[in-house]
Amino acid sequence: xxxxxxxxxxxxxxxxxxxxxxxxxxxxxxxxxxxxxxxxxxxxxxxxxxxxxxxxxxxxxxxxxxxxxxxxxxxxxxxxxxxxxxxxxxxxxxxxxxxxxxxxxxxxxxxxxxxxxxxxxxxxxxxxxxxxxxxxxxxxxxxxxxxxxxxxxxxxxxxxxxxxxxxxxxxxxxxxxxxxxxxxxxxxxxxxxxxxxxxxxxxxxxxxxxxxxxxxxxxxxxxxxxxxxxxxxxxxxxxxxxxxxxxxxxxxxxxxxxxxxxxxxxxxxxxxxxxxxxxxxxxxxxxxxxxxxxxxxxxxxxxxxxxxxxxxxxxxxxxxxxxxxxxxxxxxxxxxxxxxxxxxxxxxxxxxxxxxxxxxxxxxxxxxxxxxxxxxxxxxxxxxxxxxxxxxxxxxxxxxxxxxxxxxxxxxxxxxxxxxxxxxxxxxxxxxxxxxxxxxxxxxxxxxxxxxxxxxxxxxxxxxxxxxxxxxxxxxxxxxxxxxxxxxxxxxxxxxxxxxxxxxxxxxxxxxxxxxxxxxxx
Numbered sequence: 001x002x003x004x005x006x007x008x009x010x011x012x013x014x015x016x017x018x019x020x021x022x023x024x025x026x027x028x029x030x031x032x033x034x035x036x037x038x039x040x041x042x043x044x045x046x047x048x049x050x051x052x053x054x055x056x057x058x059x060x061x062x063x064x065x066x067x068x069x070x071x072x073x074x075x076x077x078x079x080x081x082x083x084x085x086x087x088x089x090x091x092x093x094x095x096x097x098x099x100x101x102x103x104x105x106x107x108x109x110x111x112x113x114x115x116x117x118x119x120x121x122x123x124x125x126x127x128x129x130x131x132x133x134x135x136x137x138x139x140x141x142x143x144x145x146x147x148x149x150x151x152x153x154x155x156x157x158x159x160x161x162x163x164x165x166x167x168x169x170x171x172x173x174x175x176x177x178x179x180x181x182x183x184x185x186x187x188x189x190x191x192x193x194x195x196x197x198x199x200x201x202x203x204x205x206x207x208x209x210x211x212x213x214x215x216x217x218x219x220x221x222x223x224x225x226x227x228x229x230x231x232x233x234x235x236x237x238x239x240x241x242x243x244x245x246x247x248x249x250x251x252x253x254x255x256x257x258x259x260x261x262x263x264x265x266x267x268x269x270x271x272x273x274x275x276x277x278x279x280x281x282x283x284x285x286x287x288x289x290x291x292x293x294x295x296x297x298x299x300x301x302x303x304x305x306x307x308x309x310x311x312x313x314x315x316x317x318x319x320x321x322x323x324x325x326x327x328x329x330x331x332x333x334x335x336x337x338x339x340x341x342x343x344x345x346x347x348x349x350x351x352x353x354x355x356x357x358x359x360x361x362x363x364x365x366x367x368x369x370x371x372x373x374x375x376x377x378x379x380x381x382x383x384x385x386x387x388x389x390x391x392x393x394x395x396x397x398x399x400x401x402x403x404x405x406x407x408x409x410x411x412x413x414x415x416x417x418x419x420x421x422x423x424x425x426x427x428x429x430x431x432x433x434x435x436x437x438x439x440x441x442x443x444x445x446x447x448x449x450x451x452x453x454x455x456x457x458x459x460x461x462x463x464x465x466x467x468x469x470x471x472x473x474x475x476x477x478x479x480x481x482x483x484x485x486x487x488x489x490x491x492x493x494x495x496x497x498x499x500x501x502x503x504x505x506x507x508x509x510x511x512x513x514x515x516x517x518x519x520x521x522x
């Protein structure tokens with residue numbers, strides 16, 4: 001809209017004024033000399049978070065949507081999903097498979113079944129899908145490489161080598177929990193009329209986000225990325241793959257060696273496509289919805305796996321191949337890894353808080369006089385966040401104050417720290433899929449890290465007060481807030497959480513669910 005530009009300019013000015021108002025106060029103090037280490041570290045944490053916010057803010061003028069293109073007839077299309085018995089339910093696969101088969105545009109539907117189960121074969125026959133398994137094929141059960149056993153990329157690469165490359169022009173790969181709308185293929189295939197397009201990506205969205213506050217918070221964390229950030233990436237020619245459902249040109253996929261040999265295969269495959277000169281299209285329209293974790297075990301393990309895989313790509317794989325990319329894309333690739341690093345700021349902040357409690361070395365700027373400036377800065381950032389929601393893809397469901405995402409941001413810092421330590425120590429966490437069926441939890445996943453944080457902060461708080469070192473009211477407020485937040489999170493582990501997959505939630509999806517269920521009943 002024409003009014004977006006003056007409104008964006010006005011909000012940018014408001015933001016700059018609020019940031020300047022805060023920084024002038026913060027940087028004009030004498031704390032550089034009185035508390036050089038603590039003040040420098042606090043400034044670095046604050047500056048990094050402001051920088052990340054501003055970088056995301058200034059991507060908004062770049063957002064672009066591709067023009068719709070009708071698909072031509074004649075493409076040989078395969079729609080493919082995987083299945084792992086025990087981690088994914090047959091009922092979930094049945095609903096997904098029904099919707100995959102029912103999509104408009106002629107196509108074959110395949111299930112890549114690791115267990116080669118008779119129940120999956122029967123389901124495929126009943127719904128009109130094809131079944132494939134690499135079980136018993138020793139050459140495709142390698143310890144590592146493109147056909148590594150017990151990996152999604154190994155499963156796909158086996159099918160592609162045996163069948164996919166030769167039979168199909170287009171391959172649309174789906175996670176088994178992602179249920180598409182009937183127009184999924186007709187909305188996407190037209191972009192392949194451009195011979196330079198190697199892949200098309202649609203947003204990752206969820207149909208079970210109402211199942212629990214964790215599910216809703218996990219969904220809220222994706223709204224901004226799936227809308228303005230991905231649209232800006234597309235505008236600068238760097239569309240990022242997301243493994244939930246991506247459509248590939250078979251010849252492009254074959255040229256880059258198939259699915260990348262990494263647990264972050266989608267991110268690494270994006271880089272391989274760009275190195276080979278293939279473009280990607282991001283279509284900001286919700287064409288399919290899947291499952292997000294509904295409990296703490298599922299969510300935190302997923303976050304650790306995702307963060308560890310992304311950091312492993314950025315720290316190990318990317319430096320070796322970045323030189324083959326143009327300079328602009330090289331810089332964009334490095335910036336994309338900063339979000340995972342941002343998850344380390346909460347534990348760093350707590351360490352600084354404990355140092356101030358034990359030493360009494362508190363910057364003079366941390367007193368009540370900072371509150372008006374913090375309030376102005378917070379209000380400006382909140383206005384910017386509210387405007388960003390104008391670009392959300394499903395504003396009816398996604399608009400609002402995302403307090404659940406804030407809770408999850410705090411809850412996940414131990415997972416982010418563990419992922420960082422995994423990569424720095426030279427280890428690589430084994431791949432575990434996000435379970436779509438309930439499993440008995442192994443202990444309390446929040447108790448140890450957040451309980452330890454609460455205990456250590458409480459002890460340092462008491463010691464600091466006994467020594468007469470804690471005189472700043474702001475220090476008391478900050479410590480109490482962290483302790484209460486940590487204990488509150490621990491208390492939520494006792495809440496009853498639902499099953500990740502629930503057909504009743506799928507039925508609430510107006511088109512995808514009706515198509516799947518109608519076909520099944522018929």
